[in-house]
Structures are given as C-alpha cells and as structure tokens.
Amino acid sequence: MSVNHISDVSFQNETGTGTVLVDFWAPWCGPCKMIAPILDELSAELGDTAKIVKINVDDNPESAAKYNVMSIPTLLVFKDGQVVDQLVGFQSKEKLKAVIAAV
Template sequence: MAIVNVTDNSFGSEVENSGTVLVDFWAPWCGPCKMIAPVLEELDKEIGEQVKIAKVNVDDNPESASRFGVMSIPTLIVFKDGQPVDKVVGFNSKDALKNVLTMHI
C-alpha cells in the first residue's frame, strides 16, 4: 500500500474509518521529518498490507494537528479503529516504530 497524504477534510475517511493507521504529523521545513520519511517508506514496504501509513502536513492542516494535541513534529500517532492508541514524538528508528506498530496489529 502506498503512503497517503491526508488533509483536515479527508482525515475521517482515511484514518478514522480504517483499521490500523500510522499518521505522521510533519512539515516540509522540519529536519527530523525529512529524516523519518525514508523510514516510513521502508515500513510501508514491509508491513504496508497490515498498517496504513498517512502523512498530515501540519502547516496546511492545523485542525487535525490541534485536535490530537500535536505540539512538536514529527509526531506519529497510531490509530486503531479510528481511536488514537499510541504516540511517538521525534525521530525513531525503523525497528522502534515497527515494535510500536506490531503491538496494535
């Protein structure tokens, strides 16, 4: 499955009406966000059939970021059946993120 870009308008249909979703709250000017992008691509190749990965640009979609209390980026929130169940703030390795996700698959 490919990584999807989500907006404030599409958040409900892309995240809240799906199974397990990892949402990356990011911005183009954020250095650690750029570092985590290839990690998310690798995760998508490895477990993309089990977990949907979505990206929310916080500059363009402030409602979603505010709604989930995103205060610094990157913030990655795991949603299960539309509810936030885990949160990781800052850059993390692929293995660390995979461990978080496997708890919710």
C-alpha cells in the same frame, strides 16, 4: 503500499478503520525529512497489515490542534479510529515496527 498524504478533510475517513500510523510533519522540519524514507520502507514492508499516512501541519492545522500536536514529527497510531499510541520525534524503523505490531 505507499505513504499517502491526507488532509483535514480526509483525516477521519483515512484513520477510521484498521491500523493507521499518521505522521504529523512539515516541509521545513529536519527530523521529519529524516524519518520520511523510513516510513516509505516500513509502508512497503507492512503491506496491507497497516497503513501509513502523512499530514502537513502547516496546511492542515485543524487535525494538528485536535490531537494536541505541539512538536513534529508526531506519530499517532490509530486502531479503528481511536488513538492507541503516540511517538514524538525521530524514531527508528525497529521502534515503529514494534509499536505497530503491538496494536
């Protein structure tokens, strides 16, 4: 499975069911660029067990405001539409795997 880009319009639909890791990012963010290949690898490893999506905070300020995203990258883990965990800053693949496995 690949990492999909979502928008304010599609946010609720994309995070409403199952386990979803949402990466709030921006193109100018250094740590966001560093975590991108990790998210791609993790998405491939997880297959259908969890979905990983990215939302650009510059283009989609409504979702960032709704979830009080103050710095990026911020990673929110949703389970059936509800936030169950939040990570801020660069994270290792092992840490992300553990957080998703705990859901």
